[in-house]
Amino acid sequence: RCSKLAKRLSPPPTLLVESKTPATVVLLLNSLEEDILVKACEAIHTFAEKGTLLTNSDVIFLSDVKGTLKKLDAVPSMVEKLSPEEDTVVHEFATLCLASLSTDFVCKAQIFDNKGLLPLIQLLSSPDPDVIKNSLEIIFNLVQDYQCRLAVHKLGGIPPLLKLLMSDFPVIQKLALQTLQNITTDKDTRNTFREEQGFEKLMDILNNMVNDFSDLHDDTLQVVANCLSDSESVQLIHNSGGLTKLMEFLLSPSIPEIQSNTVKCITRVAQSSESREVLHKQDVEKVLVELLSVADIKVKSSTCQAVAAMSLHLASKDSFRDLGVIPAVVQLLSSENLMLRAAATHALSNLTHSNKRNTLAVYEAGGHEFLVQQLNGNCPRTVTNSAATLCNMAGQETIRSSILSHGAMQALVEPLKSTDSQVLINTTLCLSVLARDKEARAELQRAGGLQPLVNLLRSNHKEVLHSACMAVSVCASDEATAVEMCKYGALEFLQEISQSVNRRSRFTKLAMVSLLNSNLSVKYSLTGHLTSSDIITDGFYDAGKVCYLLEKKKEEDKQKYEMQFESLIEKPSNTIEDVSLQILVEEAKESILRLSDEKEQYAALARLVSDVMGGAVEMEKLHKFSWMLHLSELKFQLQSNVVPIGLIKKGIYCHRALLFKCLADCIGIGCSLVRGEYNRAWNEVLLFNWNASNNQHSSQPRHYIVDLMHKPGSLLEVDTPAAVWYQTI
Incomplete structure (x- = not known):
């Protein structure tokens, strides 16, 4: 309790009131005798304070007391004793009892419902410091609830609370500040607070901190931060010179803890x-630059956070660079203090975001080397910010090469195994930029980074999955890396995702396409389609159709699929050089490319393919075309299921379409390859027809299917009966 002046008059003859039953004491509150009321309040307060004792029996007793008081509806009787007509002594003990009970949720509600807040606010002007202290304590407990916070403002609580900031008693000042800290979270309350010169009073406290008010700085700055939490308040306080005072205070000789908390206020x-x-x-940037030279770790950490916050402002990024902030922050990366390193990496992350000149400044200060080292740290925030900064920097080729030379790919492997979602997001995004270089992808593979990357495709976290897909799509730029990721199950995971309405997205589709484009054999087996931009090269093979895993219903079918898929991504090792195909390519170049008309080129190539693979076969006689026997003989002769396409002399739709696509890609004329059912396959080409009436090509191209089987060289317009007849049995 507060120290106070002796103010009581000599009491009348003593009246002893003793009771071991809380109910009896509560009933005494209805007495009209002042002395009995005082004794009853003292007794109730004694009961309530029993909770401070250490014995279990006392704790249980306190619970009984509170329970009994709630059942007997004691709070309304106590609230009645707060009226101005009552003596100060009654006010003191009534507020003491309510202060003890106001920590209970039900009692708080009773005080509010019985309109106890207004008399409590009025008692803040009491001549008795104990009454003020008790009333403040009750109000502070009440304003933990939103409804009460608003009510304090509406009932005129701001002026008396501000007046108490100048109290002679630190406990009253602290309670007043803590109460203001709660209620100034409301915008209307902040407006009234500002109109009552509340901000100026706070600044007066701050300016006197070094002397009498130093223990109140944290609570004061919390209220200051609330006052400056919306842009409208900031502008109004700025117009009245409040921000200028805050800046001046920040640079005045001060205690490091006060400086640190003040900078946190700026950050907010x-x-x-x-x-x-x-x-x-x-010019807050100049103030922050000066604070970076302060020796205290907390001040530097808080300043880095403020730099990070201000770096979201484009002009501030340039100001920080011109003021030399970047080298100063880079130096902090070598600190042994984890908190400071985390704050420094956060500042660099924001400074380098979308700012090439700042990324160059970090590079010139040697920051990238420190940042790579931070990737192996134990602090998730530091790893997250370091990865983000490196990602910002790696967009420039020179810087990217230097980052890679310091072992960045190897350093990224461990963060890929993290359970922190933001670490995973920033790490995979960084990986997406660094993996643009082929050697970087190879380094990631050697370091064992592909498997943890692929494992992230299982993530149910949307952003983690998206960023992982981006990294997978970049890493799939070369076939070796793509095949390795397929071995770890990348395609299977992506196939599962493609069947999920909630998980599939343009990112998952991009990853799937990138993986398939780097392995056209797998793409053709899974999708049954190669576009004109999918250029077949040496080593391509048709392993047949592989169904999606999710289409399998039985366990044996699943196992069959997995075996088929594994054999698909593992290229055949016993292939032989296809000399016949090489001869065909040279023949096609010589005979086809000399033709000037594109339509005639396709027709001539179709006839060449047909001639090589057994010539035209009438539909009615197709069953007599002994292509299966021929293929079996070749497999037996080669002792392999893999047959070079150039050796096939009797081929049907699927063989001829594959050869046509291969030759077309080799000589540079575009066509697609589409797999149908029952060994059907065909090639589609795109042509602009010649319009004789205006002596020019049509503006819109048309799609045609090339007949390689029955009338070799015929071009069948897509969706016509003739085309459908060619595609189906």
Whole structure:
């Protein structure tokens, strides 16, 4: 309790009131005798304070007391004793009892419902410091609830609370500040607070901190931060010179802890773009630069956070660079303090975001080397920010090469195994930029990074999955890496995702396409389609159709699929050089490319393919075409299921379409390859027809299917009866 002046008059003859039953004491509150009321309040307060004792029996007793008081509806009787007509002594003990009970949720509600807040606010002007202290304590407990916070403002609680900031008693000042800290989270309350010169009173406290008010700085700055939490308040306080005072206070000789908390206040102000603009005009960047030279770790850490917040303002990024902030922050990366390193990496992450000149400044200061080292740290925040900064920097080729030379790919492997979602997001995004280089992808594979990357495709976290898909799509740029990821199940995971409405997205589709484009054999087996941009090269083979895993219903079918898929991604090792195909390619170049008309080129190539593979076969006589026997003989002769396409002399739809696609790709004329059912396959080409009436090609191209089987060289327009007849049995 507060120390106070002796103020009681000599009491009348003593009246002893003793009771071991709380109910009896509560009933005494209805007495009209002042002395009995005082004794009853003292007794109730004694009961309530029993909870501070250490014995179990006392704790149980306190629970019984509170339960009994709630059942007997004691709170309304106590609230009645707060009226101005009652003596100060009654006020003191009534508020003491309510202060003890106001920590209970039900009692708080009773005080509010019985309109106890207004008399409590009025008692803040009491001449008795104990009454003030008790009333403040009750109000503080009440304003933990939103409804009460608003009520304090509406009932005129701001002026008396501000007046108490100048109290002679630190406990009253602290309670007043803590109460203001709660209620100024409301915008209307902040407006009234500002109109009552509340901000100026806070600044007066801050300016006197070094002397009498130093123990109140944290609570004061919390209220200051609330006052500056919206851009409108910031502008109004700025117009009245409040921000200038805050900046001056920040640089005045001060206690490091006070400086640290003040900078945190600046950081909170800088959360909105409008407020950042105001702070920028106040040259806050210069203030922060000076604070980076302070020896205290907390001050430096808080300053780095403020730099990070202000770096979201484009002009501030340039100001920080011009003021030499970047080399100063880079030096902090070598600190042994984990908190400071995390704050420094956060500042660099924001400074380098979408700013090439700042990324270059970090590079010139040697920051990339430190950042690579931070990737192996134990602090998730540091790893997250380091990966983000490296990602920002790696967009420039020179910097990317230097980052890679310091072992970045190997350093990224461990973060790929993290359970922290933001670490995973930033790590995979960084990987997406660094893996643009072929050697970097090879390094990632050697370091064992592909498997943890592929495992992230199982993630149910949307952003983690998306960023992982981006990294997979970049790493799939070369066939070796793509095949390795397929071995770890990348395609299977992506196939499962493609069947999920909630998980599939353009990112998962991109990853799937990238993996398939790097392995056309797998793509053709899984999708049954190669576009004109899918260029067949040496080593391509048709392993037949492989169904999606999710289409399998039985366990034996699943096992069959997995075996088939594994054999698909493992290229045949016993292949022989296809000399016959090489001869055909040279013949096609010589005979086809000399033709000037594109339509005639396709027709001539179709006839060449047909001639090589047994010539035209009438539909009615197709069953007599002994292609299966021929193929079996070749397999037996080669002792292999893999047959070079150039050796096939009797081929049907699927063989001829594959050879046509291969030759067309080799000589540079475009066509697609589409697999149908029952060994059917065909090639589609795109042509602009010649219009004789205006002596020019049509504006819209048409799709044609090339007949390689029955009337070799015929071009069948897609969706016509003739085309459908060619595609189906």
